[in-house]
Amino acid sequence: MAALKNKDFCITILGSGSATPAPNRFHTAQIVSFKGQRILLDVGEGTQYKLLLYDSLSPIHKVLITHVHGDHILGLPGLFFTFSLNNVERPVHLYSTPQVIEWFFIFKEWLTVPLSFPVHTHVVPLDKKTLLYADREMEIFSLPLRHTTAAVGYVIKENIPPRKINPDAIRKFDIPYEQLKLIKMGYDAVSRGGKVIPNENITYQNRNPRSYAFITDTSYVPELAEYLKGVTVMYHEATFSGQQSEEANLTGHSTAVQAAQLAKQAQVKLLLIGHISSRYTEPEELVKEARKVFPNTFLAVEGLKVWLEIDKIWLQYPDGSEFSL
């Protein structure tokens, strides 16, 4: 059992199947818990049951949906229905493509319970990487994907200052404490003696912020590597085996090998693959393919918890087995 410190960033896989269901492969849904916020990534049919089973039906802060296809959205009416029966009052921020936001307004009308909570809708730009949300703890970005309909990926990133103050240097250069906030923000300092001290002399490079990228459904888009550089964990769809790369391209999907190529280019630490077509009864075969290109590839199985700790990534499987990196 890993230490409890830094257990503030966790992804739980609620469903990782493709468009048609396969045994034990529900449609796409994940819940990210990060510093007290609960963020739902896609809401395939059955999400509410899987939340109850692997996580909880506590209120959600944000819902980020990639695109309008049924296997990514059909759990939302039922979840909102249950929240309303439970008198949830916390506002929900819903981010997605224009099609999904429009659909939300349609189902809100036919749902037979009035929503018990306000929903703030956010239409995500489809043309470029966009900062959607920022607070002291996190930033959330969207990325345009390439699918048969408008689709976006998301990155949830820890918000930490790029440089950290060196207390020894502060004492050495005799810098007044009032300046610490500005120094953290990157400004140079002025000593009590009136001397300008460059920021880099009194700070050092902070650790890399932890981050999680959720990329589905999409063709292989090599240019994404630039946006995803240094991401800690990336979930990337791998609907097809490498042998079906033409079919992948025609249907706006990726192969396991392409997911691994992107992980390698972006130098992520760990790759989760999912959305594997129901035709593959042994999805581990696709993991094997991907590992030839990117060894730290794992299958996003239902109930898997991925903890992003400061110094390691810790995978906890529903059967009790564990793995850390």
Next chain:
Amino acid sequence: MAALKNKDFCITILGSGSATPAPNRFHTAQIVSFKGQRILLDVGEGTQYKLLLYDSLSPIHKVLITHVHGDHILGLPGLFFTFSLNNVERPVHLYSTPQVIEWFFIFKEWLTVPLSFPVHTHVVPLDKKTLLYADREMEIFSLPLRHTTAAVGYVIKENIPPRKINPDAIRKFDIPYEQLKLIKMGYDAVSRGGKVIPNENITYQNRNPRSYAFITDTSYVPELAEYLKGVTVMYHEATFSGQQSEEANLTGHSTAVQAAQLAKQAQVKLLLIGHISSRYTEPEELVKEARKVFPNTFLAVEGLKVWLEIDKIWLQYPDGSEFSL
């Protein structure tokens, strides 16, 4: 293992939970297989997964939906989505209240796949018992229920002639074979000698037709007993314990005791109860209450198969245990 003969009428419980989900209690859905037809009764969220797990994703002939509340309908878009991705072509007959049929036309528009099969919609009358369908093998009736919104129950009944020909009497009275069809329909016969032979002298009472009643969501409606007289198996909602009869009445639901009272009045052979509120963590307690009034009460657990054989009712649980009556 029971004999395979007469295994032509089977109900499989796909979900039996109430409005908010509880562990292992998915929203309401059942599949009835009868003489080669597949009939879906309500389509709670997750129906497609449960079909895959306990039955199959083969095409469905009929969908009978009781009412428009989310926990009875939200699995339909996903099921139709999957059927369309699988290129199912068999027409589906959808029976329900005007609200559900209207909702079908709404979601048909926003579903991102065109339906691969035709859907024949049938608006069910809300004011009286109605014959919805009849063929040589079965009849399907609807019954008005009493809920917070328009709701109907359904009875699926084997179609057999009420009287059976007695071959010995046919020989004895020297009746020409050409008359057998008319005799079966209830007409008197004329012997070769020109004598009129009353129908009851050459026929005998046939066995009772097997039938299944699906009654949810509703308050206790004692007048239903008349319509349900002699039904073989009745599923009846039992959202509340007997202690909550006032709450049951206010919310348009029944208690386990009321379900049992109706079963007793209607002289059904076996009562299945379900739709038990998520507040009851031990639903077996409600079965105990019901059994005091109607001993042959059983809980509709997920994966339970109820076989209506000609001479017995056979319950087959997903854990392999069995019971017959």
